[in-house]
Amino acid sequence: MSLKDQLLKAGLVNQKQATKAAKKKKKSRTLANEVKAEVEAKRQAELERSKALNEAQQAERREREIAAQIKQLINVNIVAHKGDEKYNFVVDGKIKTIYVTEAIRKSLLNGQLVMVVADNAYKVIPGGVGAKIEERMPDLVIRPTPEDAVDEPDEDDPYKDFVVPDDLMW
Numbered sequence: 001m002s003l004k005d006q007l008l009k010a011g012l013v014n015q016k017q018a019t020k021a022a023k024k025k026k027k028s029r030t031l032a033n034e035v036k037a038e039v040e041a042k043r044q045a046e047l048e049r050s051k052a053l054n055e056a057q058q059a060e061r062r063e064r065e066i067a068a069q070i071k072q073l074i075n076v077n078i079v080a081h082k083g084d085e086k087y088n089f090v091v092d093g094k095i096k097t098i099y100v101t102e103a104i105r106k107s108l109l110n111g112q113l114v115m116v117v118a119d120n121a122y123k124v125i126p127g128g129v130g131a132k133i134e135e136r137m138p139d140l141v142i143r144p145t146p147e148d149a150v151d152e153p154d155e156d157d158p159y160k161d162f163v164v165p166d167d168l169m170w
Contacts, residue, residue, distance in 0.1 A: 066136050073129055074118045079104065081124040089115065089144055098122050108144050115142040 007013045013021075083101030087108060090096070098115075100108070104124060107113040114130035115122050117140050125133075134141040 070133050070136055070140065071118065073133055074116055074123055074125060077125045077129040079113060079124045079126065089142060091117075091142060096122065098124075100124070111143070114144075116140045117142065 007018070081098065081100045081104045083099050083104060085100055085102055085105055086097050087100045087105050088095055088097050104113060108115070108124070112127050113124050114127050115124055116130065116133060117123075122142070130141050130143070
């Protein structure tokens with residue numbers, strides 16, 4: 001026998017009061033389930049936000065590590081290139097100039113050396129190190145255009161017989 005039945009039999013409550021108490025109990029259980037669901041949803045949203053933040057922090061840390069590795073590679077392998085000959089190259093459609101020695105200039109042209117952008121300056125490094133940097137951040141490496149990449153003259157170009165050498169010095 002349930003408590004409800006015992007209270008009704010003793011005459012302490014009537015049927016209306018018992019029904020009202022049962023509805024109230026059911027309503028409080030429903031509210032408790034709704035509150036649990038809300039708490040679970042908030043916890044899940046917090047977990048997702050925390051996970052996204054953690055991934056962003058890890059990506060940022062990886063980028064900083066790569067930047068530090070690149071900086072170290074450049075500083076360890078930098079080639080002293082100061083000289084008296086102008087070496088012109090194109091970066092983002094603009095012609096840039098550095099002064100190099102004749103040996104450095106030839107090495108740049110045949111690909112043994114490459115240039116990188118570091119600390120808002122152009123540095124010369126060996127080609128193998130440039131390939132490692134290019135794997136990590138391809139925008140930093142500036143490779144000279146090969147000498148073989150000469151544009152073919154048009155058929156009706158009046159100056160097609162007069163070829164301008166790539167290493168012409170002005």
